[in-house]
Amino acid sequence: MASPAEHASFLPPVLTFLSAAVIGVPLFRLAGQSAVLGYLVAGVLIGPSGLSLIAEPETAASVAEIGVVLLLFIVGLELHLSQLVSMRRDIFGLGTLQLVLCALVLGGAGLLAGIGLGASAVIGIALALSATAVALQLLEERGDLGTAYGSRAFAVLLFQDLAVVGILALMPLLASAGGGGNAPWLGDAALSTAKALGAIVAVVLVGRYGLNPFFRLLAASGAREVMTAAALLVVLGTALLMQEVGLSMAMGAFLAGILLAESNFRHQLEADIEPFRGMLLGLFFMSVGMSIDGALVKAVWPALFGATAAAILVKVALVAALFRLFGSGPLDALRGAAVLAPAGEFAFVLLPQAEGLGLTDATSTRFAVALAALTMLVGPVAAKGLDKALDALRARSSDPDLPATDVIESAETRVLVIGFGRFGQILTQVLLAEGIAVTVIDKDVEQIRSASRFGFRIYYGDGTRLDVLRAAGIGRAELVCICIDDAEAALKIVDIVHEEFESVRTYVRAYDRMHAVELMSRDVDFQLRETSESALQFGRATLEGLGLPAEAAAARVEDVRKRDIARLVLQQAGALPEGSGWLRGAAPAELKPEPLTAPQRPARALNAETRDIIGHDRREAAERLLERPARDPEAGAEGDEAAVAEAALERADARRE
Numbered sequence: 001m002a003s004p005a006e007h008a009s010f011l012p013p014v015l016t017f018l019s020a021a022v023i024g025v026p027l028f029r030l031a032g033q034s035a036v037l038g039y040l041v042a043g044v045l046i047g048p049s050g051l052s053l054i055a056e057p058e059t060a061a062s063v064a065e066i067g068v069v070l071l072l073f074i075v076g077l078e079l080h081l082s083q084l085v086s087m088r089r090d091i092f093g094l095g096t097l098q099l100v101l102c103a104l105v106l107g108g109a110g111l112l113a114g115i116g117l118g119a120s121a122v123i124g125i126a127l128a129l130s131a132t133a134v135a136l137q138l139l140e141e142r143g144d145l146g147t148a149y150g151s152r153a154f155a156v157l158l159f160q161d162l163a164v165v166g167i168l169a170l171m172p173l174l175a176s177a178g179g180g181g182n183a184p185w186l187g188d189a190a191l192s193t194a195k196a197l198g199a200i201v202a203v204v205l206v207g208r209y210g211l212n213p214f215f216r217l218l219a220a221s222g223a224r225e226v227m228t229a230a231a232l233l234v235v236l237g238t239a240l241l242m243q244e245v246g247l248s249m250a251m252g253a254f255l256a257g258i259l260l261a262e263s264n265f266r267h268q269l270e271a272d273i274e275p276f277r278g279m280l281l282g283l284f285f286m287s288v289g290m291s292i293d294g295a296l297v298k299a300v301w302p303a304l305f306g307a308t309a310a311a312i313l314v315k316v317a318l319v320a321a322l323f324r325l326f327g328s329g330p331l332d333a334l335r336g337a338a339v340l341a342p343a344g345e346f347a348f349v350l351l352p353q354a355e356g357l358g359l360t361d362a363t364s365t366r367f368a369v370a371l372a373a374l375t376m377l378v379g380p381v382a383a384k385g386l387d388k389a390l391d392a393l394r395a396r397s398s399d400p401d402l403p404a405t406d407v408i409e410s411a412e413t414r415v416l417v418i419g420f421g422r423f424g425q426i427l428t429q430v431l432l433a434e435g436i437a438v439t440v441i442d443k444d445v446e447q448i449r450s451a452s453r454f455g456f457r458i459y460y461g462d463g464t465r466l467d468v469l470r471a472a473g474i475g476r477a478e479l480v481c482i483c484i485d486d487a488e489a490a491l492k493i494v495d496i497v498h499e500e501f502e503s504v505r506t507y508v509r510a511y512d513r514m515h516a517v518e519l520m521s522r523d524v525d526f527q528l529r530e531t532s533e534s535a536l537q538f539g540r541a542t543l544e545g546l547g548l549p550a551e552a553a554a555a556r557v558e559d560v561r562k563r564d565i566a567r568l569v570l571q572q573a574g575a576l577p578e579g580s581g582w583l584r585g586a587a588p589a590e591l592k593p594e595p596l597t598a599p600q601r602p603a604r605a606l607n608a609e610t611r612d613i614i615g616h617d618r619r620e621a622a623e624r625l626l627e628r629p630a631r632d633p634e635a636g637a638e639g640d641e642a643a644v645a646e647a648a649l650e651r652a653d654a655r656r657e
Contacts, residue, residue: 016053020046021282034380036137039282041377043289049297054290066236067280068133068345069253070273072161073235075136075145075154076257077270084258087155094152094326095159098340101318102128106311115364122354123368125167127311129344131376132157132250133284138339138383149332152323153339161251164346171350171357195245200255203238207259215265219443219460227265228272234260235273250345265460271467284345285376291348292373296366304367308374312341312382338386342379343372413439416477418463418493420447423509423530424483439472464492466500479505479525487511487518494522513568520572536561 020042028038046053084091107124111117135157136145144150211234218226235253242252260266297304316337323333348369355365415431417424420442431438440458461468463484474480480497482490490508497506505525510516512529519527536557543553 013054016046017283017286020286025282033384034138034141035282036134036285037377037380037384039285040289040380043286044292044377045289046286047290047292049290049292049294065249065284065345066239067277067282067284069239069249070235070277071133071136071281072250073253073257074270074273074277076254076259077261077266087151090152090155090326091159094322095156095163097322098156098319099125099128099160099163101322102315105314105318109310109314119354119360119364122171122350122359123364126347126350126368127343127372127375128315129160129164129346129350130157130315130340131342131344131379132161133281133345134342134376134379135339137281138380142387144335147332149323149328149336152326152328153336156319156340158254160344160346161254164251164350167350171354171359196242199241199245203241203252203255204259207256211260212263212265215263215269215460219265227268231269231272232276263459266471268459268461268468270471271461271465274467274471288345288348288373288376291369292377293366293370296370297374300367304370304374307371308378311343311371311375312378315341316382334386335383338379338383341382342376347372413437413457413473413476414478415439416441416469416472416474416480418442418480418482419484419509420444420458421483421485423485424481427481427483439477441468441472464489464496466496469493469496469501474501474504477504479507482506482508484509485511485530487515490515491518491522494519494524498522513571516568517572520568532564 021039024042024045025035025038028041029035044050048054103121103124105124106127107120110120110123115123135153139145139150139153145154215227215230218230235256238256239249239252242255243249260269263269316334319337319340320333323336324330328336351360351365351368351372354360355362360368414436415438417428417431417438417440420428420440421444424440424442428438428440438457441461441463442458443460443462459472461472463469463482474497480493482493484490484493487510490511494506494508497504507526508519508524508528510519510527510529516527516529539560540553540557543556544550548556
């Protein structure tokens with residue numbers, strides 16, 4: 001059994017990483033820079049080239065790769081197979097041209113510098129690849145992942161991840177050609193391809209037919225922590241399988257995300273994964289900073305910094321030109337090129353493997369690795385500077401780029417409905433009939449199953465969680481309809497929405513009269529007691545059944561509705577005795593039902609049991625009726641109550657407008 005001292009030995013590096021992130025990232029954010037740069041600089045400072053606070057940076061790097069894996073999983077959740085098909089021109093056309101042209105130009109520069117053909121090819125390809133983690137983090141910070149240029153940038157990154165498989169298979173061919181050997185590279189490549197295809201087919205089949213029933217079973221248990229564990233199991237298990245067959249872990253996680261993009265549990269999974277993704281991705285950036293060889297930088301810094309600037313400028317120029325060729329505006333083309341300029345994570349995989357195959361020597365490998373790391377360090381600064389310059393240019397331009405088209409599915413949602421019970425089902429029928437885009441969240445598995453026939457988006461999730469609301473796209477919705485029958489949970493959701501999403505209007509189902517008063521005190525845009533309108537319509541039908549003309553019955557119901565609204569407003573304002581707790585800020589007393597029209601006679605008990613029940617309350621009721629006009633003159637006359645109701649309705653209409 002491990003001793004307490006052995007357990008404690010894990011704490012110093014963990015505390016070092018946490019301290020570096022807590023100190024470094026806020027400082028760079030305050031300076032107007034990207035969080036990525038903060039992580040990278042923090043890694044340089046705590047790594048071997050800085051204060052040497054981390055003894056084994058390689059261990060940290062292997063753990064940090066999980067951050068990239070989780071990032072690609074979340075990106076996959078935001079896409080659908082139909083969207084990937086629509087992006088095929090950008091993925092295979094733009095992606096191919098970017099990789100080939102950048103590799104040729106950067107590899108040609110290596111040849112001019114006196115490096116051999118094989119080494120130049122590998123270094124050119126490694127530098128032509130882009131940093132998926134850096135690019136997606138920059139796009140996420142800008143909020144541009146769903147824009148036209150963000151979509152094109154992601155298509156290029158996706159093609160690069162696919163191309164890495166072929167690159168790794170061709171490297172033995174380059175090594176055998178350079179050495180004149182007869183390595184059986186063709187058979188190995190065919191075997192690797194067969195394994196990869198078999199693994200992909202297996203993952204697709206399991207994801208298509210097994211994941212939804214699996215998560216449905218876990219959700220029915222009600223154990224939320226088990227759902228989190230299951231999400232991590234799916235992501236990391238798929239990533240490990242892909243790595244075992246020669247594909248990248250990130251590619252496997254992306255495939256898992258794509259398979260779950262249509263799942264009802266998508267938003268809950270995203271919310272569960274997000275905290276792990278953020279911390280581990282920060283650790284990945286710090287591990288990149290730690291990988292920079294300080295001794296090499298000091299020895300050849302002029303050549304290294306010059307090569308870094310040249311590599312970034314070359315990639316920006318080539319990629320911007322390709323973006324323009326594929327239809328992007330000039331400003332969006334530059335923005336897309338800037339986020340793709342840093343060299344990719346796979347450079348740290350390809351270059352050491354090339355050295356092992358004899359394609360590059362130790363000196364060239366160290367130089368290229370340091371160059372790739374420096375592009376990741378300088379790239380976010382260049383992208384931020386370019387952003388500021390382009391924003392200034394856009395402000396002065398009389399013909400700015402057209403607004404980009406969102407491709408993220410949740411951006412289409414106009415209404416977010418929380419709760420798909422009886423109330424929510426009727427509401428969504430109305431919205432569906434009008435053709436309004438709706439996203440529904442519910443944590444009841446049976447409700448989700450019954451909603452599968454409706455045709456709109458419905459996801460498993462807890463609507464009282466801020467991360468679930470964000471993942472569901474509440475920030476892009478016009479209003480949120482809270483239709484759950486849990487009064488406390490509804491109030492919690494209202495508080496979250498008002499605090500975090502001020503522009504989103506809140507329409508709430510009130511459980512009872514007291515709940516309605518609480519909602520009014522929170523300034524919701526609209527609230528309705530779940531039984532009030534149905535009971536009024538029932539009363540109208542009853543009056544008509546008793547022979548009252550339809551017009552007279554409707555007028556009487558409308559009069560009662562206005563009186564009820566007037567009393568509700570007075571109770572909320574503390575103007576009635578039972579509502580005084582609201583005015584003083586204390587806990588409100590229970591709101592007891594009171595007649596809206598003065599009774600013509602006292603209540604009469606028709607049997608002895610009833611007389612025993614109501615006898616002791618008769619005197620108090622009579623006193624309330626006698627005192628009511630003096631305590632509440634407005635409510636004592638029908639005309640005054642109607643005036644109060646009209647004023648309340650006008651205020652409600654003004655707030656909704």
